[in-house]
């Protein structure tokens with residue numbers, strides 16, 4: 463199995479046109495998205511409109527959180543949240559079946575909903591209040607701003623994906639209504655000199671939801687499976703971009719024409735690595751079923767219909783013991 467460091471293997475797509483109103487330019491962006499989705503399922507985006515100072519702030523607050531003593535981090539332990547919000551300890555998740563637990567610690571943030579919100583009372587998956595670290599006064603404001611910015615960017619990318627499928631720009635509007643979305647701060651210690659067999663920062667997995675918008679620091683480590691070349695591609699950080707990848711729901715919608723691509727993290731940088739994925743999963747009750755336009759005559763759907771909520775519940779069940 464070969465690992466290549468050619469970053470050009472994953473395209474960079476400029477999304478500026480999706481914020482404008484020149485239809486021909488939007489369609490051209492849709493065409494580029496289509497190409498990336500059909501071939502790699504992973505691409506970088508530029509022209510996203512997220513200001514650098516906000517990105518710097520998110521990294522600064524994330525580092526400040528993980529730098530705290532374990533006892534302080536455990537004050538907001540995810541185990542005490544019915545909505546899976548808060549701190550996840552090192553080794554708390556095993557993304558690759560059969561591999562040792564992941565060498566990462568994390569922090570989960572979602573839409574802030576009080577316990578008595580009707581959607582929470584109705585038992586909506588992962589809905590509820592956040593837990594905020596008591597010793598970090600600027601943390602919540604920074605994360606709230608970033609969360610809002612990611613929601614808006616996700617809607618724009620979903621519009622671009624609709625265009626990429628020759629569908630109207632607002633095709634995914636229902637999916638984007640009161641979406642479940644999760645911001646995840648991650649910290650990877652350096653890969654140990656003598657790792658256990660298969661031990662990594664993040665085991666090989668596909669993402670569960672709709673789209674993931676991944677903010678990388680300047681450290682390498684993310685690797686993306688290239689099925690055609692039978693090799694792992696290094697997805698090196700490119701300043702000013704995010705990495706976007708498609709989750710399992712898009713594969714279901716498109717009958718696997720669009721790829722939910724296997725990826726993993728091996729932090730061989732020799733130092734700490736930080737990343738911030740944002741998982742956009744959509745409306746919990748939304749029916750995910752194969753789009754008619756993605757079925758050739760005589761072809762049948764590979765996956766039975768499901769809802770966003772049911773699908774996510776099952777994926778959490780599989781990766782948390």
Ligand SMILES: O=C(O)CCC(=O)C(=O)O
Pocket residue numbers: 646648664669676678683684725726727737738739
């Ligand atoms: O840290 C990264 O670069 C990737 C993280 C990831 O794949 C995930 O959280 O699903």
Ligand SMILES: [Fe+2]
Pocket residue numbers: 667668669725
């Ligand atoms: Fe992932």
